[in-house]
Amino acid sequence: MEVLQLFGMALVALAVVVVVRQLRPDIGVLASVAAGLVFVAIAALRLSYFASALDALADSAGVNRAHIDIVLRVVGVGYLASFAADTCRDAGETALASRVELAGNALILGMASPLIFGLLETVMRVLPR
C-alpha cells in the first residue's frame, strides 16, 4: 500500500508547509521546495525501473539506442525545468517561472532537433520531387 503512504506523506507535508509559511514566509518557500524534492525523488526512483525496461525493450526491438537516449534525456530536462518553474511560481515569481519554462522548452527543442530533422529527411526522401 505505497499509495496510502504517499497520501499520508503529502498531507503531512502540506500541513507543515502551511504552518511554516504563516510563521516565516521565506523558510516556508524552502519547506515547500523540500516537500517537492521528496516526492520528485520517489518518482525518479520509480522511473528508473521504467527507463531500464525501455532500454531493454529498445535493444530487443533493434531500435537505435541514440534515439531512445534522446527521448529519455528530453523527459529528464522537462522534469527538471517544470520543477524549477513550479518552485518559482510557488514563491510568487510567475514571470520568472514562465521564463524558466521557455528556456526549458528551448533546450528540449535543441535536443530533439536531430530527431525532427531525421524525420523530415526521411519524408523528403520518400516524397517524389
Added chain:
Amino acid sequence: MGLDLILKIAGIGILVSVLCAVLKQQGKDEYSLMVGTAGLIVVLVMLVEHLGTLLATVRAVFKLW
C-alpha cells in the same frame, strides 16, 4: 530521505520564528534579523545537499550529461 527533511525544516522555521518574536519583544531587532538570516541559511544548506542528490538521481536515470 522521507518526511524527516520537511519536519526538520519545519522545526527550524518554528524555532526561528519564536526566537525572532522573543528578540523583537526585548527590543533587539538587529539580533532578530540576524537569527532569521541564520535560520534561512541553515535551511538553504540542508536543502542544497538534497538538491544535489536529486540532480545526481535524475542525471543517472535520464542519462542527462
